[in-house]
Amino acid sequence: MKKIYFQTKKMTIGYQNIPIIRDIEIAIKRGEIFTLIGPNGAGKTTMIKSIVGQLKLLDGTIYLNKESMEELSGKELAKKMAVVLTDQVKTELFTCEDMVATGRYPYTGRFGILTKKDLQYVEEAMECVHVSELKDRDFREISDGQKQRVMLARAICQKPEILILDEPTSYLDIRYKLDFMSALQQMTRKENITVILSLHELDLAERISDKIMCVRGEYVERVGTPEEIFQKDYIRSLYGIEKGSFDEEQGRLELPKITGDPKVFVLAGGGKGASVYRALQRKGIPFATGILQENDVDYPVSKALAQKVISQKSFTRISEETYLKAKQQIDQCEKVYCAIQEFGELNMENYKLMEYAKELGKLVE
Amino acid sequence: MKISHSYIKWNKQLRWVGGFVFLGILLFILFCMNVCIGTVSISIKDIGAILLRQQNNEMFYNIVWKIRFPRAIAAMVLGGGLALSGYLLQTFFHNPIAGPFVLGISSGAKLVVAVVMIVLVKQAVEINSWTLIVAAFIGAMLAMGLVLLMSGRIRNMSRLVISGIMIGYICSAITEFLVAFAEEDDIVNLHSWSMGSFSGITWDNVKIITIVVGTTSILVFFMAKPMYAYQLGEGYAKNMGVNIVLFRILLVLFSSVLSACVTAFAGPISFVGIAVPQLVKVVLYSSKPILMIPASILGGAVFCLACDLLARTLLAPTELSISAVTAVFGAPVVIAVMLKRKG
Known part of the structure; x- marks a missing residue:
């Protein structure tokens, strides 16, 4: 049996002391993919922000490998956890390679000089998500989908134990969505990386996740395997679908x-x-x-x-x-x-x- | 593909080295010009002789050693500090048009310095350089605090800048009143100072300026790495292990110290803080703080030496205020930056 890697106990999240979701209990094993789904505004991004430490928890604790996340220093945490956020990154004169290389930040010295080894990791990461040809392009000038892939490469070369992704596929076309997902699967299989991500694409969520959490309302609605979550008419009620329908078995929407x-x-x-x-x-x-x-x-x-x-x-x-x-x-x-x-x-x-x-x-x- | 990549890399590094060499040479030439040119022109050859006291001309010695040298060094160091202060603020606000002058920080420093000077002169207390710096720092921090309070409420950068300019105007207006009403002879100097000028700087001042600006610059240089991370935004910077709160406090503190130091000795100087980092960014074609920090210092030094030279010589013997000259060259840069930004 694999051990639990990521765990939350009684985690309550929200903004400025106003809780949005209470008493969240998550337990994820090493190498598992854990997906958050739920309607817009349900608190998926809030949950991601809280997990990565950008928002203070209102209550409860997050454990990484049994260690409380609060007790890890910024640098220690950076070596364990990498993120891809929905934040717009406004940079100037950054090539895509520079951007990916920022993932090596926790490993470089005081002035952030990259070693040969660092550069090698950068190259590997870029190859992994097929962005090597963007190397010398200015980060501002590439498309949103390309940006998402570059940011994933950045997270990969950070060599994390856990990867947190906020809606990582929103700008990707179908080919890269599949590429992206298979890259994630490979990382979980080969390097035993744990992944937490939020998704809007239910069909993808159903196929890739080991566990799914449905977020809506003040408490977590449901947690379970895709088979447990995608039961007849559940998605309809989770998203409050009034017009049209979602076929849970086929992942089809009409x-x-x-x-x-x-x-x-x-x-x-x-x-x-x-x-x-x-x-x-x-x-x-x-x-x-x-x-x-x-x-x-x-x-x-x-x-x-x-x-x-x-x-x-x-x-x-x-x-x-x-x-x-x-x-x-x-x-x-x-x-x-x-x-x-x-x-x-x-x-x-x-x-x-x-x-x-x-x-x-x-x-x- | 491989070859072109390494070529691009090499080309980049060449540009960085070239940029620094270019700025260095410019700095040297301008420094010499600032020492040589003036109401009394002295050739480079004579300078050496004068300094070594081979020529027994007390007046020349005084002009070169007691007036022009400290003034040129002050212009250099303060210019560097000012540009660096601007660069720190631009990093802080993620915006290229932030600077100590447009955000009203220089004017805040100016106001408190003026008040302190007038009060102390009235009580016949001698004013030393440290008093000035502390006063300027308090003023800078007050204005900075006000700007930060507003920035919490105003997310839109252009509105924040407009508010900063308004703070600047209010502070300047109050300073003008104070200067106009203060009649003491000692305050005659205050007027030219409050307009911005490098004149009347002594070796003692230079010592203190160099200590303050030098120390701060070194400390800032050690922040190059988190500054780089911060360019990706707070979320990513935090994930990389940057202590955001401490980092932001240090940015504000250091940029305030730098602009306070400048204001204490040379009054408010406009546009250097915005324009110079933009210009050196174009020269180096990079936004890496590890390059931008030293380049901004160098660039600020070059810019202020050039502007001071013009301020002194253009309408000699009348001296222009330094801000008038820096604005002529700096403001177009700001306009160019705004035009380049979309929206």
Whole structure:
């Protein structure tokens, strides 16, 4: 068993003696990734700021490897903990290499002169997050996403035991989001670094975290593994989602469904339905869909977007009753789309429905 | 890629060395000019002879050794101190247009010095250099305190600067009143001092100036590393292990000592504190404090020597106030900096 590395006991955080979240208990093992999620303004950044010591704790203690953080000197702490903050860094005449090199600060002498070894660490860190080619560029002139990566390289070359990241992926495009996350995973696996981060991207949080903490309200809402957190309708209630929906299993979010009597019937199943559903949602057309088996990939999306879903229990043949229901629905709709590409034994009824729609002249080719 | 990187590095270091050599040569030339040029022109060759007493000319000896030398050294040291004080304030506020003059710190020092002088002269107490420095320091700290109080409430830097300028005006106005009402003969000097001038500086003054500015500069140099970290903002600096509270107190303290020392002996001098760090930053093309601290000192020395030379000679025998000259050269730099900043 790995030992607990980072722990808080009865930590209460807030600004100017006004507590925002009380009695936070966190315990993270070495090499684990711990993610904070929660709606805007819930106190994620406040929590990060308190953990890195930028804000005084209103109560409680933080322990690093059983040592109280308060008792560590600034320099000792700097060798253990590195941060990537959301603060805008306003610098002048800093190359990206200079910026990364500031991570070596706790290891250099009185005047901060870098040794060969320091420079080597800087280079390695830059390679790790693919920013080596930015080396000589002025830090002010690179994009926000590049800045985030440079700041991560900076944190990496600080050689910490624990890494604290505040919304580190907010400016990254999809490629670098994945790069970033896999770099984090590597660091936790290879160097056993512990990571605490806050994220807005729930799909990423679900995939990367060993543990997730949900922040909202005066006490911590929930802490647990991704499987424990991403349970049906929990995210909806955590974020107070009123418009649209979030699919906890797939990590997919959908805009609100269009209400009204279904005008279009979508014959779906096998994954091609989802894009048709979304196209109809964008155009503002209410629709019905079927016949879907409940384990079909189109099923959760249809639940989120369709006004009416005609479905069949998983792994069973489509019953006569369901078939008639679908037929009736087609009668009430103006048009029918067929998003099915392959027909087989289990969806023969859908084929029949398509033929039926063709006869009525409702099928859109 | 590798070659171009090392080339860029080498090029940078060359620029740093070149920058310092350039400033050093400029300093030497200007120092010589300041000693030689004046109402009585003396050639470099004669200077040596005069100092070694090979020429038996008491008047020349007095001019060179008792007037021009201390004055040039004072201009050099005080100029350096002033520029450094400005650089510290710019670091503190994360803003290139901060400086002891625009934030009203020089004027605060001036006011308290004027009050102390008038009171002491009235009571026929002799005024020594240390009294002046302490008075100036108290004034500087009072003005600084006021600025800091405001900066807690005013986040916008331009508004803070405007408030600082207002503090400066108020202090200057009160000083003017005091000087105008004080009739004693001894205060005649006060007028030219309150406008800013390097005249009338003695060797005794120079000794004290050098001790104060020298010690402070060395202490500041030891803060180069945290100053570098501080450029990334408080959050990161704290994570790097900088004791932010202590660091900020020291910055304020040292910049106040420096600008107080300048004000005590030469009165308020405008724009050196802002302009010089900006100029040397362009010369070195770096913002590393470990380079910027010595470069600002050197640059301030060069700038003030040049300005004092102009102040003395432009309309000779009438002497201009030093601030008039520094403003002519310094203010455009400030405008350039503002234009360069977006928004």
